Amino acid sequence: MLITLPAAMSVAAEAGEPALTTPGKPYSTKSVWEYSNVGEPPIPPVEPLIEVGLRDTAVTRGADGNYYMTGTIGPDFMTANEGIPLWRSPDLKNWEYLGLVWTFERDGTWQKEWTVKNGVRRRAVWAPEIHHLRGTFFITYSITGLGTGILRSTTGRPEGPYVSAHTPDAPLTSGIDASLFVEDDGAVYFVFGSGYLARLKDDLSALAEDPVRLRCTPADTDIEHHHPARPCRMDQFDHVGYEGVFLFKRNGRYYLSGAERYYERYHCMTAESTTLRGPYSARYVSVPHAGHNTFFQDHEGRWWSTMFGNDPQAPIQKRPGILPVKFDANGHIVPVVAGQPWTPRKRS
Known part of the structure; x- marks a missing residue:
């Protein structure tokens, strides 16, 4: 049942790695302090992991020790694309393109429908995230104008092929920007939109609750x-962000993040709680210019945030990047102003 909120392996070889289809600087020459605004933490210079147009960058570490990255590809990002791309890296430096692991034409069912908004036809996968749990890979995603869903790899391999994890084969919820959270007891929760949460059935076939x-x-x-452009009612000012929600747990504390146009920038906002369902603390800017990100740990246990750059002051523009983060004395997330996994490029 669709919950409506209130008010094959990689593709054919000739389909190469997505092109860089969006204008913008490949990286910034600004110093770290030029990104700092009043009341916001500084961030280090960030360079793209690969020169490919990619929004909503998501990175996870698989059980095989490799890192996997996906996100929203072009050519038009918000209105039309072919499916879900995937890259693999052993070290966060060298990325291998695995292809489109799911496409509308090859794998789609209900997702194939085109919708129209403001006279523009749309059919795009937004904000896919890859997760490894229960011995296989799952991908959460949303489809323009239709809703969210979960895909499951039938082989246990990140390349798939992928089928719908839930029944019936229809949108799982309305809304956008889906993610998964696994509790200490193994229960899996579906997180989406501006901060909605619902426990999934044990086999991830449906929501177990509203x-x-x-x-x-x-x-x-x-x-x-x-x-x-999206004014809130007074009873909506208590969200963590208007989109791009993500949830993880560390040392008994839940960290809920979301994207917000904070002073018209696109920041990652974070709130914290000692209980899953909250209430959560007042939100704060945790990673400037990194709205709609994910957090992950590397092989050494260090924490990282993804970024793609969605405002003019961001160090990268619609390209995948990562930056190190840490937890301060109060347990709050702050960027580390050093420690990128690559050798900085020479500036001309």
Whole structure:
């Protein structure tokens, strides 16, 4: 049943790695302090992992020790693309393109439908995330105008092929930006939109409960801290972000993040709680310019945030990047202003 919120392996060889289809600087020559704004932490210079247009960058570490990366590809990102891309890396430096592991034409069912918004036809996969659990890979995703879903690899391999993990083969929920969270007891939760949460059935075939909205207390009522084109009602100022939600747990503390147009930038906002369903703390800017990101640990246990750059002041523009983060004395997420996994390029 579709929950509506209130108000084959890689593709054929001739389909190469997605091209860089968006204009913008490949990296920035600004110093770290030029990204710092009043009340926001500084971030280090960030360079793209690969020169490919990619939004909503998501990275995870598989049981095989490799890192896997996916996200929203072009050519038009928001309106049309072919499917879900995947890259693999042993070290966060060298990335191998595995192809489109799911496509509309080869694998789609309900997802094939085109929708229209403001006179524009749309059919795109938004914000896929890859997760490894229960011996296989799952991909969460959303389809423009239709809703969210979960795919399961039938082989246990990251390349798939992938089929719908849930029944019936229809959108799992309305909304966008889906993710998974695994609790200590093994229960798997579906997280999506601006911070909705619902436990999944043990086999991930459906939601086991109605979604609830995770709320921040106190709410952030400063309108300049919210998307200017999407004004909130007073009862909606308590979200962590208007999209791009992600949830993880560390040392008994839950970290809920989301993307927000904070002073018209595209920041990662984070709130924290000692209980899964909250209430969560007041939100704060954890990683500037890194809205709609994921957090992950490397082989040495260090924490990283993904980034793709979605505002003019971001160090990269619609390209995949990562930057190291740490937890301060209060347990809050802050960027590390050093420690990229690559050798910086020479600036001309």
